[in-house]
Every structure is written in C-alpha cells, then in structure tokens.
Amino acid sequence: MHATNLPRPSIWLPCLVFVSIAIVYLVFAPNYEWTPEETGTAYGADFMQEWVGARMIVSGHVRELYDVDTFRAWQYNPKIVGFQWETDQYFPPVYPPPHYVLFSPFACLSYRWAVVCWLLVLISAAFLSAKVIADIANHSASKGNPESLADTQSKSTYLWLGLILFPSLLFSITLGQKSVCWLLLVCLTWRLLQSHRDYAAGMVFGVLSIKPTLFFLMPLVMLRNGRWRFFAGASLSVCIIWGATACLVPIDTWMAFAKVLSTAGNYAENAGYRLDWSCNLMTMAYSLPPGLTEWCKWAICMPLSIYLLYCVFEDRHYAVDSPEKALMLLGSTILISPHTYHYDLCVLLLPILWLVATSTQRGIAYFAILAIGVAVAGNIQDYFHVPILPIMLVGIVCELRLRGVLRTVADAASVGSDAAMVGSDASSVGSDAAMVGSDASSIGSDAAMVGSDASSVGSDAAMVGSDASSVGSDAAMVGSDASSIGSDAAMVGSDASSIRHGVLKFLPLSALRFPCFAGTMSQSPSGQDIESDIPPALRAIQIEAISLRDLF
Numbered sequence: 368m369h370a371t372n373l374p375r376p377s378i379w380l381p382c383l384v385f386v387s388i389a390i391v392y393l394v395f396a397p398n399y400e401w402t403p404e405e406t407g408t409a410y411g412a413d414f415m416q417e418w419v420g421a422r423m424i425v426s427g428h429v430r431e432l433y434d435v436d437t438f439r440a441w442q443y444n445p446k447i448v449g450f451q452w453e454t455d456q457y458f459p460p461v462y463p464p465p466h467y468v469l470f471s472p473f474a475c476l477s478y479r480w481a482v483v484c485w486l487l488v489l490i491s492a493a494f495l496s497a498k499v500i501a502d503i504a505n506h507s508a509s510k511g512n513p514e515s516l517a518d519t520q521s522k523s524t525y526l527w528l529g530l531i532l533f534p535s536l537l538f539s540i541t542l543g544q545k546s547v548c549w550l551l552l553v554c555l556t557w558r559l560l561q562s563h564r565d566y567a568a569g570m571v572f573g574v575l576s577i578k579p580t581l582f583f584l585m586p587l588v589m590l591r592n593g594r595w596r597f598f599a600g601a602s603l604s605v606c607i608i609w610g611a612t613a614c615l616v617p618i619d620t621w622m623a624f625a626k627v628l629s630t631a632g633n634y635a636e637n638a639g640y641r642l643d644w645s646c647n648l649m650t651m652a653y654s655l656p657p658g659l660t661e662w663c664k665w666a667i668c669m670p671l672s673i674y675l676l677y678c679v680f681e682d683r684h685y686a687v688d689s690p691e692k693a694l695m696l697l698g699s700t701i702l703i704s705p706h707t708y709h710y711d712l713c714v715l716l717l718p719i720l721w722l723v724a725t726s727t728q729r730g731i732a733y734f735a736i737l738a739i740g741v742a743v744a745g746n747i748q749d750y751f752h753v754p755i756l757p758i759m760l761v762g763i764v765c766e767l768r769l770r771g772v773l774r775t776v777a778d779a780a781s782v783g784s785d786a787a788m789v790g791s792d793a794s795s796v797g798s799d800a801a802m803v804g805s806d807a808s809s810i811g812s813d814a815a816m817v818g819s820d821a822s823s824v825g826s827d828a829a830m831v832g833s834d835a836s837s838v839g840s841d842a843a844m845v846g847s848d849a850s851s852i853g854s855d856a857a858m859v860g861s862d863a864s865s866i867r868h869g870v871l872k873f874l875p876l877s878a879l880r881f882p883c884f885a886g887t888m889s890q891s892p893s894g895q896d897i898e899s900d901i902p903p904a905l906r907a908i909q910i911e912a913i914s915l916r917d918l919f
Contacts, residue, residue, distance in 0.1 A: 381494065381527045388531065388540075389490045398541060399486060401479055402450065409452050411482035414543035415442055416458035418481055420467035421474035422447065429616055432467065433460050433623035448478045457639065461631075461706075463624055465612040466577040482543070489540050492551040497527035499554040500717055504724035506561050507690075523724040529734060530720065534741040535712040546713040549581055553697070553714050556585075560688045565589075565596035572597075573604020580704040581714065584679065588696055591680050592687050634706045643748035644708040646701060646756035648672060654754045671761060675699040678764060684771025690725065694718035694733070695767045698760050709741045709756060733763065 392399050398412040409415045419441045423432050431437040438460050445451050460467075473481040501523035508519035530536060539546040552575050559568035569589075575582045589597040613621070635645065635653045642650055648671055652663035679699045685692040697714050701707045715737065722730030740759045747755045 381497065384527070384531065385490050385494045389486060392486060392490075392540065393483070396541060398543065399482065401482075403445075404451070406450065406452050409442070409456065409458075410448075410450055411478070411485065412541070412543040413458060414482055414485050415448070415478075416460065416462075417467065417470040417545075418473055418478055419448075419458075420460055420462070421470040424464075424467055424615075425471055425474045429464075430619050432464070432616075432620050433627055435459065459637070461627060461634070463577060463579065463609075463628075464616045464620055465608050468612050468615060469577060469608075485543060486540070489543070489547045492547045493530060493536060493540070494527070496547065496551045496554050496716070497530045497720075499551070499558050500530075500720045501526050501724070503554065503558050503561060503717070504721050506558075507721070508725055519724050522727065526720045526724060529723060530716060532738075533713070533716055533734070534738055535710050536716065538741070539710040539713050542710060544708075544710045545578070546710045549575060549578060549711075550713045550716055554717050557688060557693060557717060560597070565594050566600040569597040569600025569602070570604045573601040574608065576601075576605045576608060580706055581700060581711065584700045584703065585696065588679055589687070594687065631705045641708070642754065643745040644710075645706075645754065646709055646712065646744075646760060647704050647707045648702050648757055648761075649705065650754040650757050654748070654752050672703050675702055675761075675764060678768045682768065682771060684775050685767075690718040690721040691767050691771065693721070695764055698764050702757060702760050702764070709744065712737060712741065712756075736763070 398408060398410065401410055411418070419438065420432060423429060423438075423441065428437070439457055441447055442458065443451070443454055473485060476484065504523045504526070505516070505520050508516045536547060536550075538544070552571060556568045556572040559565075559571060569586070572582075572585060586598050586601045589601075634640065635642070635649055642653055645653075648668040649664070652660045652668055655663050676699070679696055682692070682695065685695070694715065697718065701711055701714075715733075719730055719733045719737070722733065724730070736759055740756050744754075744756050747753055
C-alpha cells in the first residue's frame with residue numbers, strides 16, 4: 368500500500384505538557400514536597416520501599432532484606448532517608464530480589480535526589496508510552512485503506528491527552544509507583560510483536576518478571592498460540608536477570624523471599640491493605656463478611672478464574688497482536704493476580720487508547736468505565752461494600768468474549784450467505800450445463816442419424832465396390848481370353864510367315880515347271896491356252912500363291 372503524505376504532528380506540545388506536569392508535581396504535590404521535619408506521609412511515597420531495599424543491597428545488608436524489623440527500621444531512620452515521618456505507616460518488602468537489584472542505581476544517590484530522578488523517569492515513561500501507543504495504532508491502521516489510516520493518525524496525535532487524564536496513571540505518578548514503567552514495557556512488547564520480532568518482544572517483556580503478578584500469564588498465552596520465539600526470548604531475559612541476581616544475593620535471602628511468597632495469597636489480610644484500591648478477584652471475597660470469605664474464594668473467585676483462563680487461552684476470535692486480545696489478556700492478568708491496585712490499571716491504557724484511535728466509540732466507552740470506576744471505587748466500597756473495579760473488569764472481559772463470538776457467528780453467516788450465492792450460481796451453471804447437455808444429446812442424435820446414413824452409403828459403396836470387383840474379374844478373364852487369342856494369332860502369324868517363306872522358295876521352281884506361275888506364260892507357244900490342262904488342285908494352289916505373292 369502506498370504511504371499517504373500526511374504532515375508529521377508536532378512533538379513540542381506534548382513535551383511541554385509533560386514537563387509542566389513534572390514541575391507541578393515537584394512544586395505542589397505533597398508526596399514530592401521535601402522537608403527534613405516530620406511529615407504525615409513519606410516523601411516519594413511508595414518509592415521508599417524500592418530505595419530502601421536497593422540501599423540495603425548496595426550497603427552490604429542484603430541478608431536482612433526480608434527481615435521485617437530491619438526493613439522497617441531503615442525506613443524510619445532519618446540518617447538514612449533524610450527526614451522523619453509517622454511510624455504508623457509501613458512499606459513491606461514484597462518484591463523479589465531482582466526487583467531491588469534493578470533499583471540499585473537510585474540507591475547510589477541520596478533519597479531526596481533519588482526521588483526527583485524517579486519522578487523524571489515516571490514522566491518520561493508516560494511520554495514514551497503515549498508515543499509508542501500512537502505508533503501501534505498507526506501501524507495497525509496501515510493495513511486498511513488510506514482513509515482509515517489518515518483518520519487514525521489524526522486521532523493518535525492526541526492520545527497523550529487520554530494518557531494524562533486517566534486516573535490510574537495520575538495515581539501511579541503521585542504515589543511514586545512503577546506502573547507507568549510497566550506500561551512502557553508492555554507497549555514496547557506489543558510494538559515489537561506487530562513488527563514480527565517475537566524474540567526481541569520476549570526479551571523486553573522478560574524484564575517485567577521483576578513484577579511477577581503482571582508477568583505470569585502472557586508467556587503462557589504466547590506459548591499456547593505457537594509463538595515459540597517470544598517464549599524463548601522471555602525465558603532468556605528471565606534467566607539473565609534472575610541468574611545475575613542469584614550470583615549477587617546469598618541463598619539465605621532467597622529463602623526469606625520464599626516465605627514472603629508463600630503468604631502472597633493472603634496479602635489482603637495484612638494491616639493497611641486498601642480494599643477500595645484493590646481490583647483482583649480476591650477483593651470480592653474480602654468484601655464479604657468474614658464468615659463468607661473462604662466460601663467466596665472457592666465458590667466465586669475460583670470459577671471466575673477458570674473462566675478467565677478459558678477466555679484467554681481458548682479464544683480464537685481475536686489476533687494475538689490486536690487491541691481486543693491485549694485488553695482481554697491484561698485485564699484477566701490483573702483479575703487473577705493475588706495483588707493488584709488501581710494504579711496497576713495503567714497497563715490497560717495500551718489497548719484502550721489503541722481502540723480510541725481505531726474504534727473510537729468502543730475505546731472511549733472502556734476509558735470512561737474504568738476512569739469513573741477508579742474515581743468512585745472508594746466511595747462505593749465504603750458505603751455499599753461492593754468492589755466495583757473487579758466487577759467492571761470481569762464485565763469487560765465477558766463483553767469482549769461475547770463480541771468475539773457474535774462476530775464469528777456473523778462472519779460464519781456471511782460465509783454461509785456467500786456459499787448460498789455460490790451454490791445458486793453453481794445451480795445456474797448446472798442448469799446451463801444441462802441445457803448444453805441436451806443440445807449435445809440432440810447433436811449426438813443427429814450425428815447418429817448421419818452416421819446411419821453414412822453407414823448405408825458405405826454399404827452401397829461396398830456393394831458397388833464388389834460389383835466393380837466382379838467386373839474387374841470379368842475384364843481380367845476377357846483380357847486373358849484376348850491374350851489367348853493374341854497368342855493364337857501370333858501362332859497363325861508364325862505359320863503364315865513359314866508358309867510365305869515356303870511359297871517364296873517354291874515360286875521360282877513352280878514358274879519353271881508351271882509356266883502359268885511366271886505370269887507371261889499363260890499360253891503355249893502354239894497359242895493354245897494351257898490352263899485348261901492344269902489339274903484343279905494345282906490350280907487352287909496357284910491361286911493361293913498368287914494371293915500371297917500380292918500380299919507380301
């Protein structure tokens with residue numbers, strides 16, 4: 368398809384907006400307002416956990432990384448973090464050792480400036496994510512007609528507005544959470560999948576293994592769909608990251624992390640857990656009275672998890688690199704994960720904004736549902752004890768599944784209609800073929816009659832030939848008789864020739880002895896006619912001899 372000559376959108380406006388957002392956070396956001404005095408919240412919010420864990424590794428206290436008392440003491444030590452804050456809050460070490468190893472570069476800075484750098488990283492990741500999502504939408508639209516490509520490009524120019532207006536992303540930046548970085552990794556993964564670079568896509572997605580609650584499902588789905596190179600790339604990336612960490616972290620630390628991992632299913636029971644922020648299936652169980660929690664886990668959460676896995680693994684209605692498949696896969700991952708908060712919904716911005724550019728009404732509907740859900744989830748949980756976020760996500764996945772089924776049925780009906788039309792055309796062709804066959808049969812009958820007449824003519828010709836053969840045979844017999852007559856005539860001629868020679872020899876002698884043969888001696892010297900004296904037999908010979916003489 369020929370590329371359309373569309374003007375390149377200006378990049379300066381979104382750059383200016385994102386820089387302004389960074390300035391606003393640094394100047395006005397409470398979590399990024401630095402003060403060495405005691406404050407109600409931790410400076411940098413949730414980034415405190417990453418920095419303290421990385422600082423313990425860098426400073427040689429890696430064996431105490433998952434010791435709750437030590438980790439807690441480090442967070443409240445003003446000599447380490449540079450300020451004091453209320454001790455009723457606490458950020459536990461819940462991530463695997465590779466997670467803290469990757470944050471080691473920030474631990475080389477003081478906590479104050481590490482937070483500033485981390486904020487810049489988050490803003491930059493949000494900006495790059497908007498750019499990659501626009502590229503993904505334009506690439507998918509390039510397979511259609513030029514008009515749809517132009518429309519998609521005009522919409523994707525302003526996708527960054529939807530990014531900065533999504534509540535989950537604002538929560539992520541405000542709380543210093545890593546969800547924006549996970550969004551960037553997911554966007555890069557899908558862009559590489561679009562370019563059929565599965566191995567590189569797997570390598571990029573493998574970095575997300577430091578956040579296992581968002582990583583576990585995607586490689587299995589790609590393996591189920593036969594994308595072996597993606598699975599190989601992700602496996603190699605995991606081996607490099609986790610293998611390198613294994614060389615740096617002692618076995619005691621890994622055993623301590625295993626104990627933390629064993630309690631992941633009961634994470635909601637920890638003090639300070641926010642059910643109004645949670646958006647996985649377990650939130651439904653913990654929103655019920657304590658006596659119904661275990662029953663809900665097995666009667667509601669387990670069947671829904673099985674259904675979600677079925678939708679993701681057995682779905683054949685959407686391509687792997689389509690926005691619908693991405694939304695279904697990422698949404699199911701968040702629901703099945705043992706722990707996800709509303710800021711983890713940032714990863715859903717990829718398929719939602721992708722749909723905004725290619726299928727605007729659907730994309731805006733998904734965006735509005737989740738944005739409103741995040742905004743009112745706390746109030747609904749407080750007043751009605753209903754976890755609205757997981758219910759919305761389950762509804763979106765079910766709607767995608769139903770839409771795919773209906774589209775498949777519609778496509779099958781369309782194919783059936785086309786097949787019926789083809790059958791009708793085939794019937795018409797068959798009818799025409801039958802008419803042609805009838806005409807051919809008539810022609811064959813006429814040809815048979817002509818053949819019969821030709822056979823009769825041939826029979827008559829054979830009879831004529833037989834008569835001609837008989838005539839020829841008779842002619843041959845006549846010729847043979849003529850040949851016999853000619854042979855007899857030749858024999859007569861031969862006899863006549865012999866007689867002639869004999870007569871020629873006989874004539875001189877006859878003339879002497881019979882003067883009448885000389886022609887001048889027909890009378891005697893006395894004048895008397897002597898012929899009367901010749902006997903009749905000799906006279907006949909004389910006459911024959913004279914005839915022969917005249918003849919020769």
